[in-house]
Amino acid sequence: MTTRVTFICSSKKVCDELLAQAPGMPGVEFTAHVGSARTLLAVLQKEWADVVLLDFPVADEQALEQIEAATLQVSGTPVLLVSPDLSLPFLKSAMRAGVRDVLPAPVTVDTVQRAVDYVQESKSISSRFPGAGSMVLAFVPVKGGAGATFLATNLAEALAELDKRVLVIDLNLYFGDAALYVANRKPTASVVDMVLQARRLDATLLASSVLRTQGGVHILPAPDLPGQLDAVTPDALEALILLARMEYDFVMLDMSRTLNPMAVKALDLADRIYMAVQLSLPAIQGLKRLSTVFQGLGYASKLSVVVNRLDKGGAIRLEELVYAANMPVKRTLPNSEAAVAASVNQGVPLIRLAPRDLVARALQEWARELSPVMTKPGKHWFKVLSHQSGMTLFESITLSRSNAS
Structure with missing residues (x-):
């Protein structure tokens, strides 16, 4: 299964280096743009990526506000930052802006692989035992x-x-x-x-x-x-x-x-x-x-x-x-x-x-x-099943459970 990764690079040099390495990553469809946090909203709206990596070399409060605005408007695609700042205060600020994770700089092909791993792990959680639930x-x-x-x-x-x-x-x-x-x-x-x-x-x-x-x-x-x-x-x-x-x-x-x-x-x-x-x-x-x-x-x-x-x-x-x-x-x-x-x-x-x-x-x-449980009263083999209609659960998961109070 192909994982679509979009990277927003801070410079053309970074983009060129990544694109040169990307063909060696099987199962990854990779695109790159030169841009910044200001570019994020347009990328999220136009590209059907599984994950977006944003090169973030310098912590900037205004840029975090732009990221927050973008992730609020398009919430379905996870955004990961690549930053030299891995401090707890910065991580908290990034999370509040809607970022899913902060990966260490500099950007390498390993950074892209970590983004792919993130997507695959997220999908494994949400797709296990489809149709089941509680x-x-x-x-x-x-x-x-x-x-x-x-x-x-x-x-x-x-x-x-x-x-x-x-x-x-x-x-x-x-x-x-x-x-x-x-x-x-x-x-x-x-x-x-x-x-x-x-x-x-x-x-x-x-x-x-x-x-x-x-x-x-x-x-x-x-x-x-x-x-x-x-x-x-x-x-x-x-x-x-x-x-x-x-x-x-x-x-x-x-x-x-x-x-x-x-x-x-x-x-x-x-x-x-x-x-x-x-x-x-x-x-x-x-x-x-x-x-x-x-x-x-x-x-x-x-x-x-x-x-x-x-x-x-x-x-x-x-x-x-x-x-x-x-x-x-x-x-x-x-x-x-x-x-x-x-x-x-x-x-x-x-x-x-x-x-x-x-x-x-x-x-x-x-x-x-x-x-409700099935009972088998007396010597008779009559089965009484108390059953009530179930409820629709998170997203497409459907159960048949009691909706008793």
Whole structure:
């Protein structure tokens, strides 16, 4: 398969040297232009390249602004810079401008080969097991203490009990603690560790990085300390989630309330967004604001309200939340404060610690609705298959999954 590489050279001499070496690269269709960051937009618009290399000998803020404008207007083609400046500040600035990677100067045929390798690695991630996939569920707290992490991790355990492969990705990168809810072992890797190795991201790396719970759930935790978080770019996170959905039946995203490009990318890729809320006036106000923002982002069709710790005798009734937020409640979980607190404090999933608890049963029912199973009742051989229509996933991936709340 031919990889089309376009190079924008800073001088005619550089172009001539590269073009002289290019015929010796099998499987590469190579074109070169003399130009600068100002040339990038025209090249992206006119050429159907798999990757564009831009010679960038001198760091220039105005040039980075031109690159950002070009990559925003034509976002489908990855742009790699070739620069003598490989410092972290410059790398951050380049990434913010939409650059996928910065390769070291000077330009050689090896630089072109690294660009080809980048394209092939990206394609291998996005094309593995075509037609397969999983359901990606995002859990967002409407207000602090809403229980979104408890729901994500314990629902994951309930799904694993049904022999489903489940991965929890903790995307509360500053203060995430999802691993503590269902495991009492220290993780060896984090989300940041994964994206820092994005160029070799594959199923083997993912499998070796996750923390495994006793119930069979895999967890990719947030980092212990919030260092190198700038590495978690939307593109890197997309590659991670896309790989995860190919390897697991369910991918649970434990989100914070922070909305940044990384969070928006994760929510774009989610098939269902669960907004966790409790029956309190501040939580209802938060739900109204959050749902308005999410609807503005085009998520209306995949939003679900989950009322956690429902106390039917409380001061605020469920009907008042529905009226105030102007959104139906798709699922409620009862209040079982003592059992849930014991589960969290011991790091033991509720369905194992107290399987007969009302919340444990509600989680198991939720899991069965998300992943219907075939039953064979009594002595008869009648098979009852609970099946609901699936949802359209990222790009052309189509699943047949339950769209239960």
